[in-house]
Amino acid sequence: MQDEYRTVAGAGVHETEVNRSRFLCALAPAATEREAQDFIATVRKQHADANHNCWAYVIGADASVQKASDDGEPGGTAGVPMLQMLLRRDMRYVVAVVTRYFGGVKLGAGGLIRAYGGAVGEALDTLGTRTRRRFRLATVTVDHQRAGKLENDLRTTGREVRDVRYGEAVTLEIALPDTDVPAFRSWLADATAGTAVFEPGGETYGDV
Numbered sequence: 582m583q584d585e586y587r588t589v590a591g592a593g594v595h596e597t598e599v600n601r602s603r604f605l606c607a608l609a610p611a612a613t614e615r616e617a618q619d620f621i622a623t624v625r626k627q628h629a630d631a632n633h634n635c636w637a638y639v640i641g642a643d644a645s646v647q648k649a650s651d652d653g654e655p656g657g658t659a660g661v662p663m664l665q666m667l668l669r670r671d672m673r674y675v676v677a678v679v680t681r682y683f684g685g686v687k688l689g690a691g692g693l694i695r696a697y698g699g700a701v702g703e704a705l706d707t708l709g710t711r712t713r714r715r716f717r718l719a720t721v722t723v724d725h726q727r728a729g730k731l732e733n734d735l736r737t738t739g740r741e742v743r744d745v746r747y748g749e750a751v752t753l754e755i756a757l758p759d760t761d762v763p764a765f766r767s768w769l770a771d772a773t774a775g776t777a778v779f780e781p782g783g784e785t786y787g788d789v
Contacts, residue, residue: 583642585714586673586786592620595704599696601684606704608677614640614648617676624678632683635659635697638676639667642715642786654681654697658690662698670705677701711788716741716756718782723751727773734772740765741787756787 592609607624611617617638625634637649637660647668649660663677679700688696723731728751735742735755744754757765762781769777 583673583715585712586642587671587710587712588674589672589705590709590711593704593708595700595707597696597700597703598684599692599699600686600688602686602688602696603680603682603684604696604700605680605682606677606700607680608675608701608704608708610674611638611640611676612674614638614646617648620676621678624680628680631680633659633681634678635663635681636676636678637661637664637667637701639664639673642673644668644673654693655690658693659697662694663701666698666701666705670702670710672705672710677704713786713788714758716785716787717759717762718743718785719755719757719762720780720782721753721755721769721777722780723753723773723777725751727776728753731772731777756785759784 589608589610594605594607597604597606605628609620611620617640621636628634633652633654635650635652635654640646647664649664651657651659659679663679667675667677679697721731732742732745732753735753741756742753743756746752766779769779
């Protein structure tokens with residue numbers, strides 16, 4: 582699994598103008614290809630009168646799915662530069678649709694490549710991105726006497742506590758970077774006089 586990737590902070594639209602042509606870049610997070618395709622369909626419907634609705638998306642933390650469309654623009658002048666911009670910025674789980682309203686001035690192949698790629702780059706800068714990092718999920722089981730202080734110590738040292746369950750003992754669900762696991766085991770043993778039980782689980786991605 583990829584250690585970290587970037588994605589968009591949220592859905593939004595940013596407009597640029599090049600030689601009287603309007604370029605509206607709509608960005609959105611997309612967890613699956615279906616979500617990306619649904620977003621593209623929504624934008625196409627909103628801008629059915631536009632000359633072109635070109636798109637690109639990257640799905641998977643390792644960018645396993647990459648697709649793009651020029652939507653009638655000359656081959657390789659729209660979707661590909663959009664996709665390249667997303668990849669250059671390490672963007673994942675994201676879909677971009679650039680809607681073009683033609684302004685009467687032809688831009689040529691080079692101009693189109695710069696305009697479509699640039700529209701995505703400017704939209705990312707304006708709308709904002711966030712970094713997501715791979716974390717190891719784990720459970721820590723401890724007696725009631727130590728649970729309150731341990732939870733407080735976990736939070737004050739910046740570790741993510743996802744859930745706390747009370748039973749015969751107290752179980753805390755946490756997430757921490759894989760590289761921190763050995764050091765965390767040692768810290769936990771010191772903090773609880775060796776009484777806590779640490780059980781590593783699966784992996785997930787969370788905001789940095």
